[in-house]
Amino acid sequence: MRSLRSILVTGGAGFIGSTLVRKLLEREDLEKLTILDKLTYAGNRRNLIGPDRDPRLELIEGDLLDRSLLDAILTNTPYTGILNLAAETHVDRSIDCPQPFINTNIQGVATLLDAARHHQVALLQCSTDEVYGRTPAHQRFDEFARLNPSSPYAASKASADLLVQAAFKTHHQEVIITRCSNNYGPRQHREKLIPKLIYQALRDLPLPIYGSGQQIRDWMHVDDCCLGIIAAFEKGPAGRIFNLGAKSEHTNLGIARGVLKILKKPEKLITHVEDRPGHDDRYALDPRQALRVLQWRARIPFRSGFEATVRELAAELRPEE
Numbered sequence: 558m559r560s561l562r563s564i565l566v567t568g569g570a571g572f573i574g575s576t577l578v579r580k581l582l583e584r585e586d587l588e589k590l591t592i593l594d595k596l597t598y599a600g601n602r603r604n605l606i607g608p609d610r611d612p613r614l615e616l617i618e619g620d621l622l623d624r625s626l627l628d629a630i631l632t633n634t635p636y637t638g639i640l641n642l643a644a645e646t647h648v649d650r651s652i653d654c655p656q657p658f659i660n661t662n663i664q665g666v667a668t669l670l671d672a673a674r675h676h677q678v679a680l681l682q683c684s685t686d687e688v689y690g691r692t693p694a695h696q697r698f699d700e701f702a703r704l705n706p707s708s709p710y711a712a713s714k715a716s717a718d719l720l721v722q723a724a725f726k727t728h729h730q731e732v733i734i735t736r737c738s739n740n741y742g743p744r745q746h747r748e749k750l751i752p753k754l755i756y757q758a759l760r761d762l763p764l765p766i767y768g769s770g771q772q773i774r775d776w777m778h779v780d781d782c783c784l785g786i787i788a789a790f791e792k793g794p795a796g797r798i799f800n801l802g803a804k805s806e807h808t809n810l811g812i813a814r815g816v817l818k819i820l821k822k823p824e825k826l827i828t829h830v831e832d833r834p835g836h837d838d839r840y841a842l843d844p845r846q847a848l849r850v851l852q853w854r855a856r857i858p859f860r861s862g863f864e865a866t867v868r869e870l871a872a873e874l875r876p877e878e
């Protein structure tokens with residue numbers, strides 16, 4: 558078992574990172590937790606309200622690409638692990654302008670990997686089901702499926718995964734990769750599907766749905782995802798990859814209808830818009846390795862988790878009176 562005594566979380570002010578921070582702080586064996594976050598448009602200090610009262614937590618504002626800052630952080634404290642959640646994450650933005658994705662998601666991971674090797678700290682890289690590309694109907698991809706990314710975002714994440722795998726093969730570096738399916742939960746940025754639908758619905762504005770809306774995603778509650786990340790860090794053998802998914806497939810249209818039903822808004826708000834280029838019509842993971850090796854599985858039922866999330870996000874996104 559790897560120790561959670563002192564952990565560096567990069568991207569801890571983002572959506573999944575800020576939940577991971579909460580889950581880590583619940584652990585009594587954790588003595589120190591440092592967040593390194595650039596606080597881009599996607600990161601937000603408000604995501605850390607509550608955890609910021611815990612004396613074990615510190616937030617350092619800085620860039621993954623700043624090697625001298627990484628060296629200073631890793632020299633000052635003997636961290637037992639680094640969990641890398643810092644990334645550029647919005648697919649649409651990667652289509653408009655891929656460079657920040659190449660900088661943070663590839664160059665940033667290369668910089669962090671090298672620093673982790675130099676300071677001999679284990680590194681978990683948080684990746685995505687999108688690296689496998691479109692999953693054909695009736696199939697689920699396991700960890701040996703070929704990398705076949707469709708968007709610049711997915712390509713940048715796949716590139717990072719290859720760098721992490723190369724570090725294991727070349728340097729026997731202590732690295733683990735988790736590939737997560739679509740997360741839902743509180744504190745997600747307003748540009749992402751579920752918060753965007755809620756924001757629009759609360760204002761009686763059109764809910765934009767790409768193409769037919771029949772694109773399928775495997776939706777997992779962010780609490781489950783974070784427990785999977787922690788289990789992979791603690792128990793995952795070096796060099797291994799773990800798919801983290803809930804086997805809970807829903808179409809984008811189904812998600813939009815679900816939001817409207819919970820918020821008691823009419824379905825006529827749904828507006829089909831031109832599809833995103835390269836839009837994969839299905840992602841589906843086989844998470845059996847995580848169950849077998851980590852004894853992890855997603856536990857929060859979609860129905861209750863989704864309804865609680867919609868209500869929580871609605872409270873965050875409600876128009877000011």
Ligand code: NAD
Nearest residue numbers: 568570571572573595596597599600620621643644685740
């Ligand atoms: P997010 O966009 O909400 O947060 C990303 C965080 O990283 C932000 O706080 C941002 O300020 C920080 N950041 C960005 N560039 C940085 C840099 N150069 N240096 C330091 N910090 C930087 O993202 P998220 O949805 O929480 O995703 C976290 C991780 O999980 C990402 O690696 C993403 O690819 C992966 N993932 C997310 C999902 C999902 O459904 N959200 C699914 C699968 C995988």
